[in-house]
Amino acid sequence: WSGLSMWNARLPSSLRLASAGSVDVTALRGPADAARVRRFTLTARPAVIKLASGRGVEALTFDGRSPGPPLRVRQGETVEVRLRSLLPDRGVTLHWHGYHVPNGEDGVPGLTQNAVREGGEFVYRFRADQPGSYWYHTHETPNRALQAGLFGMFTVDPVTPEGFDEPVALHTFGGALTVALADAPPADGLATRTLSPGTPVRLRVANTDNAPHTLGVSGVPYRIAAVDGLPVTGRILRDERAQLAAGGRYDLVFTMPSRPVLMSAGAAGLLLTPGVGAAPAPSAGPLIDITRYGSGGTEAPRRFDRSYTWVLDRLIALRGGVPRLSHTVNGQVWPRVAPALVKQGEWIRFTVVNRGGEPHPMHPHGHHVLVLSRDGVKAAPIWMDSFDVGPGEVWEVALRAGNPGVWLAHCHELTHAAEGMTLHLAYD
Numbered sequence: 001w002s003g004l005s006m007w008n009a010r011l012p013s014s015l016r017l018a019s020a021g022s023v024d025v026t027a028l029r030g031p032a033d034a035a036r037v038r039r040f041t042l043t044a045r046p047a048v049i050k051l052a053s054g055r056g057v058e059a060l061t062f063d064g065r066s067p068g069p070p071l072r073v074r075q076g077e078t079v080e081v082r083l084r085s086l087l088p089d090r091g092v093t094l095h096w097h098g099y100h101v102p103n104g105e106d107g108v109p110g111l112t113q114n115a116v117r118e119g120g121e122f123v124y125r126f127r128a129d130q131p132g133s134y135w136y137h138t139h140e141t142p143n144r145a146l147q148a149g150l151f152g153m154f155t156v157d158p159v160t161p162e163g164f165d166e167p168v169a170l171h172t173f174g175g176a177l178t179v180a181l182a183d184a185p186p187a188d189g190l191a192t193r194t195l196s197p198g199t200p201v202r203l204r205v206a207n208t209d210n211a212p213h214t215l216g217v218s219g220v221p222y223r224i225a226a227v228d229g230l231p232v233t234g235r236i237l238r239d240e241r242a243q244l245a246a247g248g249r250y251d252l253v254f255t256m257p258s259r260p261v262l263m264s265a266g267a268a269g270l271l272l273t274p275g276v277g278a279a280p281a282p283s284a285g286p287l288i289d290i291t292r293y294g295s296g297g298t299e300a301p302r303r304f305d306r307s308y309t310w311v312l313d314r315l316i317a318l319r320g321g322v323p324r325l326s327h328t329v330n331g332q333v334w335p336r337v338a339p340a341l342v343k344q345g346e347w348i349r350f351t352v353v354n355r356g357g358e359p360h361p362m363h364p365h366g367h368h369v370l371v372l373s374r375d376g377v378k379a380a381p382i383w384m385d386s387f388d389v390g391p392g393e394v395w396e397v398a399l400r401a402g403n404p405g406v407w408l409a410h411c412h413e414l415t416h417a418a419e420g421m422t423l424h425l426a427y428d
């Protein structure tokens with residue numbers, strides 16, 4: 001995964017940059033001109049960031065910050081982000097995790113663009129027509145560079161946000177799980193904010209780590225109002241917790257009571273206080289199953305145009321010509337995993353089987369999938385872009401082919417992806 005063309009070098013020629021069968025990836029770009037344009041510039045550079053405790057961590061940053069500057073736009077605007085690089089030793093791109101950008105804006109080096117090298121730049125443009133909670137991150141050696149800090153939050157608001165409405169990143173810096181809000185250094189411990197009772201609260205929590213985190217809210221009944229950016233209708237939770245897949249987002253919604261509230265994930269947390277009262281204990285209630293929690297309001301399709309099975313495992317497979325223990329899809333490592341071919345307008349069913357002993361948070365680029373069932377139990381159903389297939393589990397998901405191009409789908413435990421648990425979704 002090193003060098004300019006990590007995805008390109010070993011690709012079958014039919015999938016190389018700018019020529020994917022009949023699809024010209026680099027032509028699939030966002031609008032060239034538009035009325036309401038929101039412009040941002042992000043400069044990738046190394047920096048030492050300070051955690052809330054004062055501890056310094058060597059990081060890779062956008063504009064000297066990690067998480068990078070929060071990008072927040074209004075639905076209907078056109079987003080223009082100029083990425084510049086001052087990274088001496090590696091390339092960088094911006095991938096819009098969960099957001100359905102045109103394929104040429106997807107930020108996959110060697111597939112949709114070349115990585116930006118030191119002194120270079122790339123301009124991303126797309127319409128913000130999909131409201132919700134998303135995030136951006138580099139896709140060049142992301143198993144190292146994203147974890148080292150090259151990521152930030154991206155939010156599209158349908159209306160003016162009210163109350164305390166904040167993206168919150170759960171990210172491990174220097175071995176410590178932190179809670180990072182937009183306007184403060186990552187808190188390795190408790191972040192605290194004072195809010196008056198009655199304030200509407202929406203915490204847009206993103207798991208930017210490689211492993212799942214279990215989170216919950218204590219001190220007030222709450223709802224998960226959106227999963228992976230898309231609204232769900234689900235019941236009120238009281239002290240219950242939910243597991244958030246690597247790459248996934250939950251919008252946690254409640255009204256600030258007259259006593260403190262704690263959103264916690266392990267030892268990290270966000271304490272919201274009206275200024276009086278003691279912090280509640282971290283929630284310790286039962287885990288809900290997100291696939292049965294709420295509904296995205298979509299009927300599951302009854303028939304499918306094609307079906308694919310992905311068996312996820314850890315096997316000895318050839319990597320760079322050498323047999324090595326690798327994370328595999330259908331017994332192969334990327335780029336030898338057969339691409340899933342799709343056609344515009346089709347419904348595709350994927351059966352994802354985890355034969356290994358670790359969770360695999362699967363993430364298709366450019367699309368959400370509709371979860372149909374988990375281990376034979378029917379799902380709500382619910383749309384997700386990052387779904388945790390646990391050890392031994394079988395998930396059935398459906399994808400509606402509506403965003404032409406050549407896309408990656410991979411495990412968001414990014415060391416697994418780097419070892420081969422990656423494939424292409426290719427429109428023909």
Ligand code: C2O
Nearest residue numbers: 095097247363408
């Ligand atoms: Cu956040 Cu290819 O992923």
Ligand code: CU
Nearest residue numbers: 360411413416
């Ligand atoms: Cu994995």
